[in-house]
Amino acid sequence: MIITSEVTKSYGTSCVVDGVSLTLPKGGVTSIIGPNGAGKSTLLSMVSRLMSMDRGTVTIDGLDVSKTSGDVLARRLSILRQDNHMTARLTVEDLVSFGRYPYTKGRLNADDRVHIANAIGYLDLTxxxxxxxxxxxxxQRQRAFVAMVLCQDTDYVLLDEPLNNLDMKHAMGMMRLLRKAADELGKTVVLVLHDINFASWYSDHIVAMKHGKVAAQGPAKQMIRPDVLSGIYEMDIKVHEIGGQLISVYYG
Known part of the structure; x- marks a missing residue:
């Protein structure tokens, strides 16, 4: 379970994340949504210790991320950032093998090779x-980065806007893979998403942020409602359902 308590981050006089306290459930898929500048990516970066907090605490299964050694934390939590570009010329296998670094510091053994092959196969990249x-x-490149994260074999997988620069077909394929990883591999997947439709279709739990605070959170069916979404995005949002099943979210 991920618990944040009064997590705060400011840049100068601008407070980007303002005293966020959350309990994210273990297991399944949790999506963090909200308008640009809501603090979504900053919050995820602080949860994963990529960014320091000005105030507050984050614990993962009772471990304080600010005080836990990097080796221990890297075996519990993995993250895929937005800016996951590599300047070195690497093969898919080279990239995915980086996921084993917390275990063997680059000296790969037979067990690591099995994890690498399994992750590559799971993302259909063999x-x-x-x-x-x-x-x-x-x-394909985005799938390779996700394979690297899964190869790290952590209970918690955090992804910051993993659908960036993907067309509809590849975005849907990515969400299906993440849903599959949560269901079949028992991962807790937490991701920042801009697309409300993908959040509604594939998430168990949704957290909505606005102006650096949590505006609402709850099960997907409870969150994907016009009254909730319209207030968060400050525009008229409609939800199309047939027989109680959500079909799409659109703006009108």
Whole structure:
């Protein structure tokens, strides 16, 4: 379970995350949504210790992320950032092998090789394992980065806008893979999303942020409602349902 308590981050006089206290459930998929500048990515960066907090605490299964050693934390939590570009010319297999670094510090053993092969296969990249990243499509490259994160074999997987620069087909494929990882591998997947439809279709729990605070949170069905979403995004949002099943969210 991830618990944040009064987590705060400011830049000068601008408070980007303002005293956020949250309990994120263990297991399943949790999506963090909200308008641009709501503090979503900053919050995720502080949860994963990529960014320091000005105030507050974050614990993961009781471990204080600010005080836990990097080796211990890296075996519990993995993160895929937005800016996941690599300047080195690496193959898919090279990239995915980085996920084993917390365990063997680059000295790969037979067990690591099994984890690497499994992660590559899980993301349907086996045929591309020897290809260089700059030879892949955007969707294939993003799958390779997710394979690296899964290869780290952590209970918690955090992803900051993993659908960026993906077309509809590849975005849907990515969300299906993340849903599958939560269901089949028992991962707790927490991701920042801009697309409300994808959040509604694939999430168990949704956290909505606005102006650096938590505006609302709860099960997807409770959150994907016109009265909730319209207030968060400050615009008229409609939810289309047939027989009680959510079909789409659109703006009108």
């Amino acid at each position: 045929a591309l394992s020897g290809r260089f990243l700059d030879e892949l499509s955007g969707g």
